[in-house]
Amino acid sequence: TSSNKVGDQVHYEITGIDPGAGLMKATEKAMRDYGLKDWTLKEGSSAAMTAELKKAYDQKEPIIVTGWTPHWMFTKYKLKYLEDPKGSFGKDESIHTMVRKGLKEENPGAFKILDQFYWKPSDMEKVMSDVQEGTKPEEAAKKWVENNDDIVAKWTKDVPKGNGEKISLVYVAWESEIASTNVVGTVLKQQGYDVTLKQVEAGPMFAGVADGSADALVAAWLPTTHSDYINEYKNKLVDLGPNLDGTKLGLTVPEYMDIDSIEDLKT
Numbered sequence: 271t272s273s274n275k276v277g278d279q280v281h282y283e284i285t286g287i288d289p290g291a292g293l294m295k296a297t298e299k300a301m302r303d304y305g306l307k308d309w310t311l312k313e314g315s316s317a318a319m320t321a322e323l324k325k326a327y328d329q330k331e332p333i334i335v336t337g338w339t340p341h342w343m344f345t346k347y348k349l350k351y352l353e354d355p356k357g358s359f360g361k362d363e364s365i366h367t368m369v370r371k372g373l374k375e376e377n378p379g380a381f382k383i384l385d386q387f388y389w390k391p392s393d394m395e396k397v398m399s400d401v402q403e404g405t406k407p408e409e410a411a412k413k414w415v416e417n418n419d420d421i422v423a424k425w426t427k428d429v430p431k432g433n434g435e436k437i438s439l440v441y442v443a444w445e446s447e448i449a450s451t452n453v454v455g456t457v458l459k460q461q462g463y464d465v466t467l468k469q470v471e472a473g474p475m476f477a478g479v480a481d482g483s484a485d486a487l488v489a490a491w492l493p494t495t496h497s498d499y500i501n502e503y504k505n506k507l508v509d510l511g512p513n514l515d516g517t518k519l520g521l522t523v524p525e526y527m528d529i530d531s532i533e534d535l536k537t
């Protein structure tokens with residue numbers, strides 16, 4: 271059958287990302303839900319995954335990756351999510367901003383910017399695409415901020431200028447989070463705050479804000495993707511609500527592959 275063909279072609283391998291990603295847990299759940307016993311999920315990183323995707327795509331070879339939206343890969347390549355009739359990957363989600371306890375009192379200006387930060391998937395995609403094309407994240411963020419002063423004005427509304435107060439943001443090297451964290455960091459800097467961005471793994475990102483060693487993160491995917499982390503730290507994190515609505519996760523393949531559903535992967 272064509273399904274066995276797909277498995278053989280990709281060596282029964284799904285190309286994943288960093289092991290701490292919620293997307294990896296969701297994929298493991300999907301593999302259980304759909305009985306994909308012969309399959310393996312390969313760990314790596316977002317950067318390694320997109321490099322493998324590019325390699326396969328350029329050769330029109332089959333590949334199955336763990337994908338998400340917003341991501342530049344859907345604008346750069348013709349891709350499709352495999353249908354997920356069992357709902358293993360959950361529904362549409364929002365990305366939330368979370369800060370440490372006490373930040374509101376100790377740094378009300380930075381807190382307010384973080385609280386008012388909200389943008390659309392198309393905004394985030396613009397920054398991601400620039401970075402993908404080789405612009406440094408900080409430069410891409412500055413450019414977006416320059417071109418979107420109307421949106422940024424809403425984030426800085428009624429916020430007093432900072433006076434070099436320190437504010438630290440933690441993030442994971444997911445393309446979407448590189449974009450959002452650099453944009454918020456740029457705005458905080460321009461408002462007079464002393465900003466530090468620190469790249470970490472997913473677990474330490476949540477743990478860092480929970481234990482107060484970092485001030486904030488803008489990278490919590492809820493209600494499903496990061497539910498384990500949130501459950502672990504929920505009493506120690508202050509949830510400022512969504513900064514972006516309308517995300518999606520799932521197994522992703524090039525459109526040229528003759529397969530439509532995760533169910534087609536079963537042998």
Ligand code: PBE
Pocket residue numbers: 287290291292293294338444446447472491495519
């Ligand atoms: N992601 C991007 C992350 C959240 C942001 C979907 C790769 C994850 O799976 O945890």
